Amino acid sequence: xxxxxxxxxxxxxxxxxxxxxxxxxxxxxxxxxxALGATFLVGLIVYKIVQGSKLSLxxxxxxxxxxxxxNPVAGHLDFxxxxxxxxTAVTSVGALILATPLALAVALFLSELSPNWLRGPVxxxxxxxxxxxxxxxxxxxxxxxxxxxxxxxDPALHSALGFIPLFGPATYASNVFTAIVVLTIMILPIxxxxxxxxxxxxxxxxxxxxxxxxxxxxEMVRGVVFPYARGGVAAAMILGFGRAxxxxxxxxxxxxxxTGTHLxxxxxxxxxxxxxxxxxxxxxxxxxxxxSSLVYLALILLVFSLIVNVVAxxxxxxxxxxxxxSA
Amino acid sequence: MPRSGIVRFTLALAxxxxxxxxxxxxxxxxxxxxxxxxxxxxxxxxxxxxxxLWINAVSSIxxxxxxxxxxxxxxxxxxxxxxxxxxxxxxPLTQFSPTCTTxxxxxxxxxxxxxxxxxxxxxxxxxxxxQVLAKIYMGQITNWSDPAIAxxxxxxxxxxxxxxxxxxxxxxxxxxxxxxxxxxxxSAWKSQVGTGTAVAWPxxxxxxxxxxxxxxxxxxxxxxxYADAEYAHKAHLAMFSMxxxxxxxxxxxxxxxxxxxxxxxxxxxxxxxxxxxxxxxSKYANAYPICTYTYVDVQKSSGNAATLKxxxxxxxxxxxxxxxxxxxxxxxxxxVKFDKKQIAKIK
Numbered sequence: 001x002x003x004x005x006x007x008x009x010x011x012x013x014x015x016x017x018x019x020x021x022x023x024x025x026x027x028x029x030x031x032x033x034x035a036l037g038a039t040f041l042v043g044l045i046v047y048k049i050v051q052g053s054k055l056s057l058x059x060x061x062x063x064x065x066x067x068x069x070x071n072p073v074a075g076h077l078d079f080x081x082x083x084x085x086x087x088t089a090v091t092s093v094g095a096l097i098l099a100t101p102l103a104l105a106v107a108l109f110l111s112e113l114s115p116n117w118l119r120g121p122v123x124x125x126x127x128x129x130x131x132x133x134x135x136x137x138x139x140x141x142x143x144x145x146x147x148x149x150x151x152x153x154d155p156a157l158h159s160a161l162g163f164i165p166l167f168g169p170a171t172y173a174s175n176v177f178t179a180i181v182v183l184t185i186m187i188l189p190i191x192x193x194x195x196x197x198x199x200x201x202x203x204x205x206x207x208x209x210x211x212x213x214x215x216x217x218x219e220m221v222r223g224v225v226f227p228y229a230r231g232g233v234a235a236a237m238i239l240g241f242g243r244a245x246x247x248x249x250x251x252x253x254x255x256x257x258x259t260g261t262h263l264x265x266x267x268x269x270x271x272x273x274x275x276x277x278x279x280x281x282x283x284x285x286x287x288x289x290x291x292s293s294l295v296y297l298a299l300i301l302l303v304f305s306l307i308v309n310v311v312a313x314x315x316x317x318x319x320x321x322x323x324x325x326s327a
Numbered sequence: 328m329p330r331s332g333i334v335r336f337t338l339a340l341a342x343x344x345x346x347x348x349x350x351x352x353x354x355x356x357x358x359x360x361x362x363x364x365x366x367x368x369x370x371x372x373x374x375x376x377x378x379x380l381w382i383n384a385v386s387s388i389x390x391x392x393x394x395x396x397x398x399x400x401x402x403x404x405x406x407x408x409x410x411x412x413x414x415x416x417x418x419p420l421t422q423f424s425p426t427c428t429t430x431x432x433x434x435x436x437x438x439x440x441x442x443x444x445x446x447x448x449x450x451x452x453x454x455x456x457x458q459v460l461a462k463i464y465m466g467q468i469t470n471w472s473d474p475a476i477a478x479x480x481x482x483x484x485x486x487x488x489x490x491x492x493x494x495x496x497x498x499x500x501x502x503x504x505x506x507x508x509x510x511x512x513x514s515a516w517k518s519q520v521g522t523g524t525a526v527a528w529p530x531x532x533x534x535x536x537x538x539x540x541x542x543x544x545x546x547x548x549x550x551x552x553y554a555d556a557e558y559a560h561k562a563h564l565a566m567f568s569m570x571x572x573x574x575x576x577x578x579x580x581x582x583x584x585x586x587x588x589x590x591x592x593x594x595x596x597x598x599x600x601x602x603x604x605x606x607x608x609s610k611y612a613n614a615y616p617i618c619t620y621t622y623v624d625v626q627k628s629s630g631n632a633a634t635l636k637x638x639x640x641x642x643x644x645x646x647x648x649x650x651x652x653x654x655x656x657x658x659x660x661x662x663v664k665f666d667k668k669q670i671a672k673i674k
Contacts, residue, residue: 074521270533283372286423
């Protein structure tokens with residue numbers, strides 16, 4: 001807390017001594033209403049989702065979360081989230097593993113290494129990548145990326161790493177790995193642009209000091225920039241992770257889709273995530289129980305996202321505290 | 328003074344938002360109030376190409392028709408809750424739970440599902456039976472050189488190539504038609520998998536929509552998939568000639584779909600009508616075995632009955648003439664007659 005900080009009371013009324021003006025009251029009213037509305041909306045969404053999943057909740061209970069089954073045919077009705085939860089975890093963790101080093105490299109290049117004339121255009125392009133609608137990336141995934149991976153990348157990975165069950169033989173262009181790459185492309189700009197801001201925020205004196213001590217650029221980055229930005233980078237990763245968990249359309253376009261009756265350990269086989277399953281089947285469900293089970297999937301996704309958010313905040317706070325004590 | 332500028336800006340913004348909200352509210356209120364010549368519908372994506380051709384056509388008889396292709400399940404839910412005038416579904420009402428118990432069900436369009444494949448180096452039109460198709464979709468026949476396929480295609484040099492089975496990953500009326508057919512020809516399919524707009528597919532990969540399925544087949548040598556006849560023809564993929572019960576191998580086209588609709592049997596009392604795998608009879612010699620009716624469901628008591636009847640009577644007669652160019656076969660006279668009786672039940 002510095003002496004420049006003002007107390008709340010003063011901040012709310014910029015001209016002490018004068019009565020609150022109509023405009024200020026209105027502003028407070030409008031802003032407050034908007035904030036209240038947003039909170040109310042979240043509450044409403046949670047309420048509707050819980051209500052919608054009631055039938056499935058009472059039929060399957062909490063066992064639904066890990067139960068591996070999805071049979072919407074009357075007489076065979078059996079639903080569970082297990083396979084889709086697994087698919088969501090595999091795709092989003094996979095995307096995070098691929099995207100993080102790439103994003104950090106992009107951010108480092110833009111903040112520390114790039115020549116000045118290149119910095120602007122490349123930054124703008126990376127941010128444009130984040131603005132491409134997911135349905136377009138999905139379409140590109142179907143038409144270009146999927147066949148390319150199938151013909152060139154998947155077989156190479158299979159022959160090099162085939163001893164690990166995850167890298168089995170590839171038969172289809174629509175598979176979990178294609179979805180991972182699509183998600184990587186989608187979350188890379190998020191992690192990269194936040195990290196770039198963080199790296200730029202590292203005080204110049206620290207960096208110059210490190211260089212003056214005779215450290216190489218890489219040693220400076222490792223010893224000064226990374227530790228300084230660690231908490232923020234972790235939060236950026238989790239933001240990207242959150243995006244990957246929830247992405248439905250682009251994933252559904254390239255992941256193939258399967259029935260959810262078993263776990264798929266081969267990255268090169270088609271799969272499904274919670275988001276893609278909801279997107280695929282919400283419109284056509286034939287029974288109330290299937291619809292309710294799809295809403296139950298949404299509930300799981302909501303809880304999952306909430307946990308991710310909370311974890312991100314905890315990490316940011318903890319690293320801020322650590323930074324505070326060390327400085 | 329920048330501060331009051333911000334306040335003014337906020338005020339202006341709030342006013343705009345308020346006006347917009349009021350306008351939207353008013354628009355919502357006025358569209359909820361039903362004018363006499365309007366009909367709203369929701370449901371099946373399968374019938375959407377035909378229905379969207381009708382929108383312009385019925386405006387000339389003074390009906391303002393709107394339609395949202397939200398899927399059969401959504402259509403049945405919407406008509407059950409009386410949110411629309413018409414619910415459109417590819418599966419009969421009995422297949423849904425909860426379902427509309429106060430509705431009349433009217434079979435109002437007829438189309439077929441083609442089975443497409445890609446097999447490089449094979450020029451001939453391959454032949455297939457429903458039983459073999461069921462085994463392929465159950466993952467029991469996995470190679471093109473399988474004796475069961477070879478026996479149906481003597482003289483064709485079938486390559487030793489894995490079969491890639493492609494099905495719909497989303498729920499769809501095409502899947503309903505396809506699985507209904509497999510359930511009719513294979514008792515194993517019927518007991519282990521069953522019929523539905525979505526099923527627990529025992530094998531293969533999913534594609535979203537007919538476009539997803541056909542692009543997967545297109546990109547996979549050895550792929551097999553299915554789509555409505557119009558889409559399959561547009562996709563320029565090879566199609567199987569399917570064996571019907573009369574013993575002939577037939578190709579999905581207007582003539583063969585029409586042949587399947589020449590019915591002795593009338594629709595069931597509830598209006599449902601399954602014509603997959605028509606019986607062994609010279610009458611059905613040229614019938615394509617994977618055809619389906621798609622339904623419109625209407626509440627028996629409706630405040631909009633006069634307009635609805637006018638629209639439905641138009642749809643089952645004049646409306647049918649819009650069908651053939653997109654592979655919807657006009658309803659046979661017996662079904663039109665039945666439909667008129669069903670429409671008369673709307674009060």
